[in-house]
Amino acid sequence: xxxxxxxxxxxxxxxxxxxxxxxxxxxxxxxxxxxxxxxxxxxxxxxxxxxxxxxxxxxxxxxxxxxxxxxxxxxxxxxxxxxxxxxxxxxxxxxxxxxxxxxx
Amino acid sequence: xxxxxxxxxxxxxxxxxxxxxxxxxxxxxxxxxxxxxxxxxxxxxxxxxxxxxxxxxxxxxxxxxxxxxxxxxxxxxxxxxxxxxxxxxxxxxxxxxxxxxxxxxxxxxxxxxxxxxxxxxxxxxxxxxxxxxxxxxxxxxxxxxxxxxxxxxxxxxxxxxxxxxxxxxxxxxxxxxxxxxxxxxxxxxxxxxxxxxxxxxxxxxxxxxxxxxxxxxxxxxxxxxxxxxxxxxxxxxxxxxxxxxxxxxxxxxxxxxxxxxxxxxxxxxxxxxxxxxxxxxxxxxxxxxxxxxxxxxxxxxxxxxxxxxxxxxxxxxxxxxxxxxxxxxxxxxxxxxxxxxxxxxxxxxxxxxxxxxxxxxxxxxxxxxxxxxxxxxxxxxxxxxxxxxxxxxxxxxxxxxxxxxxxxxxxxxxxxxxxxxxxxxxxxxxxxxxxxxxxxxxxxxxxxxxxxxxxxxxxxxxxxxxxxxxxxxxxxxxxxxxxxxxxxxxxxxxxxxxxxxxxxxxxxxxxxxxxxxxxxxxxxxxxxxxxxxxxxxxxxxxxxxxxxxxxxxxxxxxxxxxxxxxxxxxxxxxxxxxxxx
Numbered sequence: 001x002x003x004x005x006x007x008x009x010x011x012x013x014x015x016x017x018x019x020x021x022x023x024x025x026x027x028x029x030x031x032x033x034x035x036x037x038x039x040x041x042x043x044x045x046x047x048x049x050x051x052x053x054x055x056x057x058x059x060x061x062x063x064x065x066x067x068x069x070x071x072x073x074x075x076x077x078x079x080x081x082x083x084x085x086x087x088x089x090x091x092x093x094x095x096x097x098x099x100x101x102x103x104x
Numbered sequence: 105x106x107x108x109x110x111x112x113x114x115x116x117x118x119x120x121x122x123x124x125x126x127x128x129x130x131x132x133x134x135x136x137x138x139x140x141x142x143x144x145x146x147x148x149x150x151x152x153x154x155x156x157x158x159x160x161x162x163x164x165x166x167x168x169x170x171x172x173x174x175x176x177x178x179x180x181x182x183x184x185x186x187x188x189x190x191x192x193x194x195x196x197x198x199x200x201x202x203x204x205x206x207x208x209x210x211x212x213x214x215x216x217x218x219x220x221x222x223x224x225x226x227x228x229x230x231x232x233x234x235x236x237x238x239x240x241x242x243x244x245x246x247x248x249x250x251x252x253x254x255x256x257x258x259x260x261x262x263x264x265x266x267x268x269x270x271x272x273x274x275x276x277x278x279x280x281x282x283x284x285x286x287x288x289x290x291x292x293x294x295x296x297x298x299x300x301x302x303x304x305x306x307x308x309x310x311x312x313x314x315x316x317x318x319x320x321x322x323x324x325x326x327x328x329x330x331x332x333x334x335x336x337x338x339x340x341x342x343x344x345x346x347x348x349x350x351x352x353x354x355x356x357x358x359x360x361x362x363x364x365x366x367x368x369x370x371x372x373x374x375x376x377x378x379x380x381x382x383x384x385x386x387x388x389x390x391x392x393x394x395x396x397x398x399x400x401x402x403x404x405x406x407x408x409x410x411x412x413x414x415x416x417x418x419x420x421x422x423x424x425x426x427x428x429x430x431x432x433x434x435x436x437x438x439x440x441x442x443x444x445x446x447x448x449x450x451x452x453x454x455x456x457x458x459x460x461x462x463x464x465x466x467x468x469x470x471x472x473x474x475x476x477x478x479x480x481x482x483x484x485x486x487x488x489x490x491x492x493x494x495x496x497x498x499x500x501x502x503x504x505x506x507x508x509x510x511x512x513x514x515x516x517x518x519x520x521x522x523x524x525x526x527x528x529x530x531x532x533x534x535x536x537x538x539x540x541x542x543x544x545x546x547x548x549x550x551x552x553x554x555x556x557x558x559x560x561x562x563x564x565x566x567x568x569x570x571x572x573x574x575x576x577x578x579x580x581x582x583x584x585x586x587x588x589x590x591x592x593x594x595x596x597x598x599x600x601x602x603x604x605x606x607x608x609x610x611x612x613x614x615x616x617x618x619x620x621x622x623x624x625x626x627x628x629x630x631x632x633x634x635x636x637x638x639x640x641x642x643x644x645x646x647x648x649x650x651x652x653x654x655x656x657x658x659x660x661x662x663x664x665x666x667x668x669x670x671x672x673x674x675x676x677x678x679x680x681x682x683x684x685x
Contacts, residue, residue, distance in 0.1 A: 036304075039311045043311065043312065046312070054179070054180045057177065057179060058179055058180075060174065060177075061174060061177050061179060061260055061262045062262070064173065064174040064262035064263065065262040065263070065264075068262065068263045068264070068266070069266075069330065069331060069334040070263075070264075070266070070334065070338075073338075087587065090661060092664065092666035092667075093664075
């Protein structure tokens with residue numbers, strides 16, 4: 001068996017290879033870490049979008065409750081003192097309805 | 105010395121080698137154990153920890169009224185469940201649950217149910233279903249071992265009791281149980297989906313993978329108009345409070361299309377708390393309750409008489425005796441009448457006159473007309489549980505069955521009776537009533553209403569509509585009269601059968617009024633039924649007709665149907681002719 005002396009060129013080549021491998025591995029790890037981080041953000045944002053959509057629906061439903069005619073009528077009559085219109089007080093667009101005693 | 109050292113070294117090297125060999129064998133054995141023998145189970149555990157295969161519940165479709173107002177919608181809710189640790193005793197597990205008692209408002213019944221399930225060593229126990237997500241968050245803040253949340257949806261009816269019997273209700277799993285929720289359950293519910301969630305070591309999700317997309321339920325647009333519905337309900341409430349009726353129902357429809365604008369019932373329930381606490385509250389009396397209609401059914405007798413040409417308009421009937429025998433039992437008028445013409449029999453709602461007309465028509469012809477109006481059959485309204493009513497076949501008619509001409513010996517639903525009146529409004533056509541406009545935006549892709557059936561000639565329908573107009577102008581329906589509008593209608597007061605005594609009661613009535621307005625070009629048709637009004641006023645003309653008037657006044661104003669100007673009060677201003685320059 002003959003011991004062959006490793007040439008500096010071969011050492012440099014080996015070192016370069018190791019360095020390249022290190023760079024690739026580092027890049028891969030960074031890429032993976034970044035992808036996972038982005039995954040968290042996307043998941044978080046998707047979750048937020050879903051929650052906001054649900055919130056909108058909830059608010060629309062609440063609005064429907066607040067605008068329920070029973071509630072509106074109660075407020076109109078009890079709080080604002082409004083009453084039903086008397087005959088002749090309702091005007092119909094494009095229709096001639098006689099008014100009480102108009103001038104000659 | 106060197107030998108000793110060599111021996112010692114060799115021994116130690118041997119010992120080390122043996123230790124290493126044992127360690128290697130142990131490690132190798134462990135690896136075989138983990139990687140080969142327990143591979144399946146461990147892989148499953150890893151997958152369980154790193155990913156979740158979740159069922160994605162579809163959103164149930166929203167129900168809107170005809171103008172896009174929300175009537176029912178599913179909102180997110182959280183359900184609390186308990187997955188107890190196996191190492192703990194049932195009593196220790198129960199202690200954990202009891203900590204939630206006040207926060208979740210758990211009743212003794214709830215606790216008893218949970219205790220039983222724990223004793224059975226169940227691994228999944230619902231603690232409380234469908235609570236507010238914020239309240240659920242506070243529960244999780246307590247950090248109780250084994251308590252988890254499940255995302256669900258809860259059906260919300262923002263208008264409370266409004267249109268409750270039309271909407272129906274859903275069960276705890278959001279499945280339709282009544283009303284349109286049941287009728288259109290498959291359309292509203294959608295399809296469940298599946299989602300794979302990848303998690304890191306801290307159980308944080310970082311990636312979603314949809315295995316099967318959840319298909320949300322379709323939205324549904326109804327023919328119901330929130331405002332018309334509200335008017336019907338408030339006026340019905342007032343009427344029941346005034347006359348003390350046991351129950352009442354109102355249906356309002358567009359007689360030209362059969363679209364139902366409102367179905368109001370009292371008593372009522374809140375669909376947010378379905379099923380109703382009192383079983384009777386859930387009955388949609390507009391379609392699920394049958395009754396002997398009384399005089400409102402005379403519209404069919406009139407139709408048979410005129411359509412078959414058996415009776416002329418000018419024929420008269422002697423009703424002065426005030427009573428007539430039918431099958432051995434007397435039929436009486438509500439007041440003494442004179443000699444009445446054909447129209448007057450209906451304007452004055454004479455039972456004697458109607459029986460005499462029926463005798464002229466003949467049983468077979470009368471029966472054929474009743475069947476032409478489809479009594480004894482479902483109208484086909486798209487609501488579940490519609491009753492057929494009872495219309496005996498001609499072969500089983502008795503001698504007293506001619507009383508059918510005045511609305512006895514037959515059972516009908518309110519929606520059937522309204523459908524019959526709509527025939528006169530729609531100039532002889534029988535149109536199927538409908539409650540759904542469809543699923544598209546604005547309800548444009550709705551079910552196509554089947555071809556209307558021609559029941560009467562246009563001439564007969566118009567002629568009888570004129571007579572029904574006079575019912576309100578000068579007859580029993582006078583209290584329905586509304587300034588500026590011509591109403592065609594018919595009153596009804598049916599004595600109720602006293603089952604204990606086996607005869608009709610003179611104290612218990614079912615009052616009704618059915619009609620349409622404006623009579624010449626109908627915008628709405630309506631039926632009002634009040635069961636057992638109390639006090640002095642119990643007739644349909646006295647208690648139901650005013651409800652028709654009050655509802656019509658408000659609904660017509662809302663629908664911008666202008667009243668007819670009164671000719672005698674119409675004053676026209678004349679402009680003085682200006683001289684041209």
